Amino acid sequence: MQDVAVIFDMDGLLINSEPFWCNAEVEVLNELGVPLQLSMCNQTMGLRVDEVVSYWYAKFPWTAVSQSEVAERIVHRVSELVATTGQPMPGAVEIIQLCQQMHLPLALATSSPILLIEAVLNRLGLQDVFDVVSSAQTEEFGKPHPAVYLTTAHRLGVQPQKCVAFEDSIRGIVSAKAASMRCIAVPAVEDRKDPRFAIADVTLDSLAQINESWLKEFLT
Template identity: 45%
Template sequence: MMIEAAVFDMDGLMIDSQPYWQDAQLAVFPPLGVTITRQDTIDTTGMRVDELVQRCYERSPWDSVSREVVCDRIVDRVIERVRAHKPAMPGLNQAIDVCQQAGLKLAVASSSPMTLIQATIDALDLNDVFEVIVSGAQLRYSKPHPEVYLNAGDALGVQPQRCLALEDSFIGLLAAKAAQMKTIVIPETAAANQNHFVIADRQLTSLQELTVDLLNSF
């Protein structure tokens, strides 16, 4: 088998947190005078929180609080919801088991701040599962830049070409492809028919479809 490691995205792939990100933006931005719709929040799926905030600030500047505080408010709301609801995606534990059966090293590579990644790992009781956890929150470039994926591969000691990235968003898929990793994309149902996902090596409807045979096919 070519693959030696599996690198999991987090938001939308491991946990169903996208509605929490959307709700947090809809709660935090309007009091600042920013007009925002749920569709706006859906359109930025996979974007880093500081970039989201910057985009809203450029469109409709506010001066009551810093952008950093706004980022923290959004992330804190998401953390609160993740801790309360523990929203693991269907098949997550099964997919982890499959990767372990195949002898793969496991990592998480997320654009989210480390505070949210750690809160998620704790909430889902996955503390002993992942050898490497990397956040793109402090990097110069976020996904679709490949840096967070390259960092994960480096930390695992595995060449990117021998890593499999599991993603849900097109932004994340671009990052993994740019890192020259093999890719499986599992988009949310509403987005699954979008043509741009054809660049993935495989497209699944759920983590429940991941099998050892599928991993061996890479």
């Protein structure tokens, strides 16, 4: 298995940050007159923050500040919430430790910007865990485009077909599969009945379900 690499998404998979994103987006965009409600945030789940802002600007344009400034405000607010109250998802730290024990190359491939990545890794004590950390913010296209996963595989020095991606969103799964990777999906409770998760190779209720024997068998 030494030529197999494991790549993790971040938001909603390793840390329970999706509520933070929703709260920050509603807070910041409401101030600009956008009638965004928490129930509407699933429309943009998995997108980069600049794409989220662009999505809502197209529907409810504002003039007070630039889209880039709005994106920065959202990221800073999410980072504050992560730093003060962020909690790991069940089994998240344990699965990363297991991958380390198995000497698997580890990477992070997320839609989040570097500022938030650093906040999350610091909060979870995972600052020095990943061999490669990639942000879709540096790509021309974010998820569901496969760019961030292809870049991550290249930086790991591993063929995409030899990579296994862990994802919690439909856009993330599409991104990983488009990069020719196997994908383990761990959707949120409210999304588990979504038939689109069938494109993942395996769908689990929690990362805590994974033990060494299960992972070895899947990676073989």
